[in-house]
Amino acid sequence: MRRTVHITGVALVSLLAWQAVVTLADLPRFILPGPDLVFVTFWTSRALIAEHALVTAAEVLLGLGLGAALGFASAILLVASPLTRSVLRPMLVFSQAVPVFALAPILTLWLGYGLWSKVAMALLIIYFPVTSAFFDALMRTPPGWLELARVMKASPGRTLWRIRVPAAMPGFASGLRLAAVYAPIGAIIGEWVGASQGLGYLMLLANGRAKIDLMFAALIVLAVLTLLLHAAVDVVCRRLWDG
């Protein structure tokens, strides 16, 4: 309850400040439209915005799901076999030296202008944080638990599955929380590079036609979607792994 009041308060103050800047500086509406105009545009264009938001949401959710699954599997592979660790880990770090942004045109070339090039961007951008957070957590199992498992004559596979993986789930959860914020960035970059649908595409389109109010409406919807996604991931992670 207090949190809701707090958030509403912050939002109201921000809106007032925004309106004050527009009024006091007498800014033209093609530079910075006021919140009133943005809201009116949001309402009149709600069907258009919703249509594009759905596309972006689908890209983000698919990218998040696939990236999380791939990150989970990779971290387990890295932990389970020292051989894969010695081969894959340098490759992983090297892959981070290539800016994901720079890959967007290539992905569009390979996967086309549709959904999958954006899903791939979202996936690529979250894959490393998820893998890295989960891998680090898997490598930090409290030694007492591992020794207990050894004295109990557990096989390495069962020790991994019954002790190391569950013990590392809070680490996986923190990777997922990061991913929930990063995944929309990937999808939007993908849409900027080449798309015919999605909020990123809509913003570029509005920009080209000097419809800055529509741009802002789309931007705010994107921010709200990201916040909702982060909150939802947070709730799920808390339920499942933080007791």
Next chain:
Amino acid sequence: MTAPPALHLSGRATIDGAPIFGPISIDAPPGEWTCLLGPSGVGKSTLLRLLAGLGDEVAFDGKVAAGDGAPLGGRVALMAQADLLMPWLDVTANVTLGARLRGMAPQRGRAREVLGRVGLADHAAKRPHALSGGQRQRAALARTLIEDRPVVLLDEPFSALDARSRALMQDLAAEVLAGRTVLHVTHDAAEAARLGHNVLLMTAGGVSCVTPPAAPTPRLYDAPETLGFQGRLLRLLMEAR
């Protein structure tokens, strides 16, 4: 449970070239409770870890053996100062962890029986964070019991408990672990005086055997002979260098 063997360890141990203990020799008779009493940092826990088949970081030059000549691996249960309960499992699942780690079906009926013995029958479905420190150690004791190993190694398992919980746990452990070969590492002279059929004093100078009172264990904490023996152990600890 198979017949409990005697335990023997002799030799010296180093970690990265730094001496940890030895050369020493200790023996724990079969089916009896042996306390290994000594100050912190004298290598008691390292010795216990070697007997448990752990201690990869230790360079050990010597011999670890069971009295019957068979290997110790698979015949040992370990209970440490930390309860090592898994927070994501309830008490029953924690107690039956060993079976599941070995790919066997968890023995739920046996778990109920063992939890009843340690007084946790009403807490079987709780998670560890819902238990008190004493209850958590009871759960750890139940997990040790259900393994049903003839050799039980205790590494200061009661040292983090308050005085009352500790005395109760000592009584309980002495009762439920009777008949097994127990090697109990402790730095508490009062604990050694209550529980040990045999008391080994381990100091930087080596290991010596101190004969405890004849009274059966667990000895009464306020009996004159227990208190007298506790005083004697403390004196020996103070005089050792």
